[in-house]
Amino acid sequence: MASDEEIGKRSAAGQDSRWSRASVGRFSLYLRRLEDVLAEGNTRVSSHTxxxxxxxxxxxxxxxxxxxxxxxxxxxxxxxxxxxxxIRSTLGIDRTWNAILVGVGNLARALLRYQGFVERGFRIVGLFDADPEKIGTTVEGLRIHSPDRMKEVIETTGAELGILTVPAHSVQNVADGMIQAGIRGLLNFAPGIVRVPEGVRVVGVDLTVQLEQLAFLVHLGDDTRISTR
Amino acid sequence: MASDEEIGKRSAAGQDSRWSRASVGRFSLYLRRLEDVLAEGNTRVSSHTxxxxxxxxxxxxxxxxxxxxxxxxxxxxxxxxxxxxxIRSTLGIDRTWNAILVGVGNLARALLRYQGFVERGFRIVGLFDADPEKIGTTVEGLRIHSPDRMKEVIETTGAELGILTVPAHSVQNVADGMIQAGIRGLLNFAPGIVRVPEGVRVVGVDLTVQLEQLAFLVHLGDDTRISTR
DNA sequence: GGATGTGAACGACTTCACAGCG
DNA sequence: CGCTGTGAAGTCGTTCACATCC
Structure with missing residues (x-):
C-alpha cells in the first residue's frame, strides 16, 4: 500500500497542470543551465540548444x-x-528556505561549507546533535544545540526543512522528533527508509546505492550514453 | 539521439534476462534490508514481509x-x-572495487571517513588535487597526489572507479583526465553534466537538485506517502 | 525557414489476476 | 492455504509527427 505518484497543483480554478517527479528533477537542471546562459549574455534560448x-x-x-x-x-x-x-516560482524556490541540520559529523561539516545551498536560497539556521560533547560548540558560526531545543529553534528561525545526517540506526527516532518539532520536509542522508506521517516529505540521498549502481553499470560494461544524474 | 534504456546482459547463450534502471536501484535496497534480516536471525523472507x-x-x-x-x-x-x-553477483559487488578520488575538499574528507563504502567493498585507494599546497599532505592515511600521477596510481592500485568532488567549473576537464588515465566509472558530486565517451559510465549526485525537489514537494504541501530514495 | 505546442504512437515500469507448486 | 512466478492490463513518461505561428 501507499502508492507513489500524484504530484499536482491544487487546481485553483480549473488549472489542471501536473508535474511528474521526473520533470521536477529536470526543472532544477534547466534552472541552473538557464542561469548560466543568462550569465553568458544570451537572452533567448531554443529547446534545441x-x-x-x-x-x-x-x-x-x-x-x-x-x-x-x-x-x-x-x-x-x-x-x-x-x-x-x-521555474523558480513553480519549484517554490522564489524565496528563502530555512533548514535545520541534525547530526553534526563530517558530512554535516561538508554541507555547511558547501556554498551551493546558500546560493540557491537554502539556509541552514540551526544545528543539533545528541552528543553532549558537541552541544554548545560552534561549527561554521553556528552553535550546536541539544535536540531538546529543536522546537524552540524551529519556531524562532522559521525553519521548515530538516537535513538528517545521523547514523542509520537512529534515523527514524530523530526524524520523528524533527517532525514533531514542526519540520515538514526531510533530506535524509542515512541509508534505509524513513516513515513519515501524511503531509511530511522525504527525499533521500543514499550514496551507497549510487555507488552500487555505478559498479553495476561498469560491471556490465557495454553500450552508449551521455549520462546525467 | 542518445536514447536511454537498454540495460541488459550480453546474452551468453540465449539468456535474455534484462534489468531496468529502476530495478537495479531497488536491488541495492533489497540487499541492505536482506543483510539486516539475516542479522536479525531470519533465514527466510517472503515478498510480502x-x-x-x-x-x-x-x-x-x-x-x-x-x-x-x-x-x-x-x-x-x-x-x-x-x-x-x-543480488551481489548481479550488481557485480561480490568483489572489491577500488576508486580514486579527485578534489580533496570538505566533501571528500567526509566521504573518506564514511564507513559505508568500505563495508560494501568500495575502497578509496588514491587522492588527487590540483592545489600545490595540498599535494604531498595526507588525509585519513592517504597521500594527496598531483593529477599528473593519476595514470601511474591507477595502474598500481587497479582502481576502476573515480569519485569527482571538484568545483563545478573544472568537472569536465578533470573527468577527461581521469578517463584518459583509465577510469571507467565516475561518481560525480558536482552540478551539471559530464560528457563521457562510450564505455564510460557516470552516476551523478546533485545535492542542490535534491534539495530543490524537497522544497517543491513541501511547497505543494499535500498528499500521502512513505517515501524512499 | 525556424521554432513552439500537442495529440498520437510508443515504450518502460507497475499492478492485477491467477495458475501452480509446496 | 501460503506464497511464488508470470501473462495481461494498466499507468506513466518519452518520442514522433505535424499543425501552427513568427
Whole structure:
C-alpha cells in the first residue's frame, strides 16, 4: 500500500497542470543551465540548444516547458529570464528556505561549507546533535544545540526543512522528533527508509546505492550514453 | 539521439534476462534490508514481509527477484542468504572495487571517513588535487597526489572507479583526465553534466537538485506517502 | 525557414489476476 | 492455504509527427 505518484497543483480554478517527479528533477537542471546562459549574455534560448547542453531531446524540453504555460514564441524560442522566473516560482524556490541540520559529523561539516545551498536560497539556521560533547560548540558560526531545543529553534528561525545526517540506526527516532518539532520536509542522508506521517516529505540521498549502481553499470560494461544524474 | 534504456546482459547463450534502471536501484535496497534480516536471525523472507519493510508492493518485489532466477519456493518464500548472493553477483559487488578520488575538499574528507563504502567493498585507494599546497599532505592515511600521477596510481592500485568532488567549473576537464588515465566509472558530486565517451559510465549526485525537489514537494504541501530514495 | 505546442504512437515500469507448486 | 512466478492490463513518461505561428 501507499502508492507513489500524484504530484499536482491544487487546481485553483480549473488549472489542471501536473508535474511528474521526473520533470521536477529536470526543472532544477534547466534552472541552473538557464542561469548560466543568462550569465553568458544570451537572452533567448531554443529547446534545441538547451537540450544539447543538457543531453536531452528538444521535444522533452518543450513538453516540460509547455507545462509552465505558453512561454515560448514559435520561430523565436524562449525568453531566458522569463523561464527562470517561471521555474523558480513553480519549484517554490522564489524565496528563502530555512533548514535545520541534525547530526553534526563530517558530512554535516561538508554541507555547511558547501556554498551551493546558500546560493540557491537554502539556509541552514540551526544545528543539533545528541552528543553532549558537541552541544554548545560552534561549527561554521553556528552553535550546536541539544535536540531538546529543536522546537524552540524551529519556531524562532522559521525553519521548515530538516537535513538528517545521523547514523542509520537512529534515523527514524530523530526524524520523528524533527517532525514533531514542526519540520515538514526531510533530506535524509542515512541509508534505509524513513516513515513519515501524511503531509511530511522525504527525499533521500543514499550514496551507497549510487555507488552500487555505478559498479553495476561498469560491471556490465557495454553500450552508449551521455549520462546525467 | 542518445536514447536511454537498454540495460541488459550480453546474452551468453540465449539468456535474455534484462534489468531496468529502476530495478537495479531497488536491488541495492533489497540487499541492505536482506543483510539486516539475516542479522536479525531470519533465514527466510517472503515478498510480502520484505515489501512491508521497504514500502514496496509484494508483486514488485517478486517481479524483481524473479529476474534473478527462480530463487523462491512457493508456499515458503526466499532463502535470505541465497538472495543476498544472487543480488551481489548481479550488481557485480561480490568483489572489491577500488576508486580514486579527485578534489580533496570538505566533501571528500567526509566521504573518506564514511564507513559505508568500505563495508560494501568500495575502497578509496588514491587522492588527487590540483592545489600545490595540498599535494604531498595526507588525509585519513592517504597521500594527496598531483593529477599528473593519476595514470601511474591507477595502474598500481587497479582502481576502476573515480569519485569527482571538484568545483563545478573544472568537472569536465578533470573527468577527461581521469578517463584518459583509465577510469571507467565516475561518481560525480558536482552540478551539471559530464560528457563521457562510450564505455564510460557516470552516476551523478546533485545535492542542490535534491534539495530543490524537497522544497517543491513541501511547497505543494499535500498528499500521502512513505517515501524512499 | 525556424521554432513552439500537442495529440498520437510508443515504450518502460507497475499492478492485477491467477495458475501452480509446496 | 501460503506464497511464488508470470501473462495481461494498466499507468506513466518519452518520442514522433505535424499543425501552427513568427
Amino acid at each position: 538547451l537540450g544539447d547542453s543538457l543531453g536531452l531531446t528538444d521535444t522533452q524540453i518543450r513538453k516540460d516547458l509547455a507545462s509552465l504555460g505558453s512561454l515560448g514564441q514559435p520561430g523565436i524560442g524562449y525568453d531566458v529570464a522569463e523561464l527562470i522566473a517561471a | 520484505l515489501g512491508d519493510s521497504l514500502g514496496l508492493t509484494d508483486t514488485q518485489i517478486r517481479k524483481d527477484l524473479a529476474s534473478l532466477g527462480s530463487l523462491g519456493q512457493p508456499g515458503i518464500g526466499y532463502d535470505v542468504a541465497e538472495l543476498i548472493a544472487a
